[in-house]
Amino acid sequence: MELRISHGCPSCGAPVEMKEADRLTDCAFCDVQNYLVDSGLQRYALPSKDTRRRADHGALYFPYLRFKGNIFSCQGLQISHKVLDTTYRGLSAPLLPPSLGVRPQAMKVQMVDATLGGRYFRRKETAVAILQRAASTVKASGTVEDGPLYHRSFIGETVSCIYLPLVVEDGIVYDGVLDRQIGPAEPWMIDTSISVPFQPQWQPSFLATICPQCGATMRGERDSLVLHCDNCQTCWSEKGRKFVPVPYQVVPGTASDLVYLPFWRIGVETRGIEMRTMGDLLRVTNQPVVVNSAHRERGLEFWIPAVKLRPTAFLKLARSATLSQLKFPEGERRLARPLHPVTLPLKEATQALKSLVAEMTVRKKEVLPQLPQLSFGVRQTSLVFLPFEDTGHDLVQIHASLAVPSSVVRFGRKL
Numbered sequence: 083m084e085l086r087i088s089h090g091c092p093s094c095g096a097p098v099e100m101k102e103a104d105r106l107t108d109c110a111f112c113d114v115q116n117y118l119v120d121s122g123l124q125r126y127a128l129p130s131k132d133t134r135r136r137a138d139h140g141a142l143y144f145p146y147l148r149f150k151g152n153i154f155s156c157q158g159l160q161i162s163h164k165v166l167d168t169t170y171r172g173l174s175a176p177l178l179p180p181s182l183g184v185r186p187q188a189m190k191v192q193m194v195d196a197t198l199g200g201r202y203f204r205r206k207e208t209a210v211a212i213l214q215r216a217a218s219t220v221k222a223s224g225t226v227e228d229g230p231l232y233h234r235s236f237i238g239e240t241v242s243c244i245y246l247p248l249v250v251e252d253g254i255v256y257d258g259v260l261d262r263q264i265g266p267a268e269p270w271m272i273d274t275s276i277s278v279p280f281q282p283q284w285q286p287s288f289l290a291t292i293c294p295q296c297g298a299t300m301r302g303e304r305d306s307l308v309l310h311c312d313n314c315q316t317c318w319s320e321k322g323r324k325f326v327p328v329p330y331q332v333v334p335g336t337a338s339d340l341v342y343l344p345f346w347r348i349g350v351e352t353r354g355i356e357m358r359t360m361g362d363l364l365r366v367t368n369q370p371v372v373v374n375s376a377h378r379e380r381g382l383e384f385w386i387p388a389v390k391l392r393p394t395a396f397l398k399l400a401r402s403a404t405l406s407q408l409k410f411p412e413g414e415r416r417l418a419r420p421l422h423p424v425t426l427p428l429k430e431a432t433q434a435l436k437s438l439v440a441e442m443t444v445r446k447k448e449v450l451p452q453l454p455q456l457s458f459g460v461r462q463t464s465l466v467f468l469p470f471e472d473t474g475h476d477l478v479q480i481h482a483s484l485a486v487p488s489s490v491v492r493f494g495r496k497l
């Protein structure tokens with residue numbers, strides 16, 4: 083499910099609509115794009131009907147935590163993954179539904195900001211607890227065989243907080259969205275020690291899309307995590323509320339219908355399982371290839387798709403790009419090409435490394451039990467755009483034997 087979010091344009095205040103994965107606002111009134119800063123936990127509210135503004139205590143916002151993302155786990159000799167999208171009550175309140183179900187999907191949510199007013203109940207559940215709860219549902223669903231849990235990771239996940247508006251009037255509590263009676267108000271609902279007014283640090287913040295190096299306007303698609311400056315041929319991503327340069331290369335291609343898919347190229351050193359070069363990776367994971375001097379000279383590097391994809395397609399593409407890395411020619415720093423937006427942050431790509439080693443490994447019995455000891459130190463990172471020919475059905479890489487169905491890449495932008 084993809085949330086539709088309404089908020090005010092940061093430049094002119096006109097109402098604008100974003101999708102959950104969007105980072106850039108598009109304002110039809112002032113035509114200025116702004117970039118939404120990653121706040122860690124985004125806060126949204128379900129829209130409330132206006133009919134009960136006479137409420138004794140103003141609107142009360144009850145928190146639900148939402149988890150959306152991919153869970154990879156490696157239990158026994160089985161590697162499994164699941165796409166999960168669910169909401170959980172952020173504190174115990176039996177009167178209220180344990181989850182919001184499909185409601186956030188059916189309506190436009192509002193970005194919580196200072197204009198909303200009301201009071202917000204403090205969450206008891208932490209985002210970490212929600213992740214653990216989400217992971218336990220994977221096990222409960224019976225998709226994982228028994229055996230020791232060697233590894234688990236969350237990739238491309240978002241945890242957000244969605245508030246359900248409640249209204250207490252004459253001792254009755256109402257669902258503020260449906261304007262429907264829930265039941266008699268309980269004492270905690272008007273206990274102001276467990277709720278707070280809007281907190282200034284919750285205010286969504288935006289950056290102007292001005293290139294820090296040359297002052298030109300940067301461009302990007304709405305869901306791009308990396309913005310491009312065509313004027314000085316640079317790429318930028320947001321970190322700590324400012325744009326920082328992203329080293330990149332574009333590997334040129336010559337076929338007619340080209341799409342350039344981004345990959346995070348992550349150079350690492352490992353502890354726990356000793357791997358320093360590509361040759362070591364081939365040996366440890368028992369790849370059916372003869373390790374040659376080129377493999378031994380290439381430092382250990384993983385090539386992870388910088389796009390959100392379904393888990394199986396994601397791991398498959400990461401595996402084949404990593405194994406094919408010596409086949410790709412050197413790239414250049416020139417942006418004017420059909421570059422697919424980066425939709426998976428580098429941090430999330432790094433979280434996939436262990437799952438990728440598990441997936442690549444041929445002799446699982448020997449390697450999987452060592453996974454808990456395996457850790458990675460990142461040496462260097464950059465972004466590489468690889469040319470893929472769009473055959474209509476598949477995107478086929480033109481230097482190596484890797485392909486991904488076009489529909490999977492398109493669908494990934496909704497994940």
Ligand SMILES: [Zn+2]
Nearest residue numbers: 091094109112
């Ligand atoms: Zn505007």
Ligand SMILES: [Zn+2]
Nearest residue numbers: 293296311314
């Ligand atoms: Zn520039």
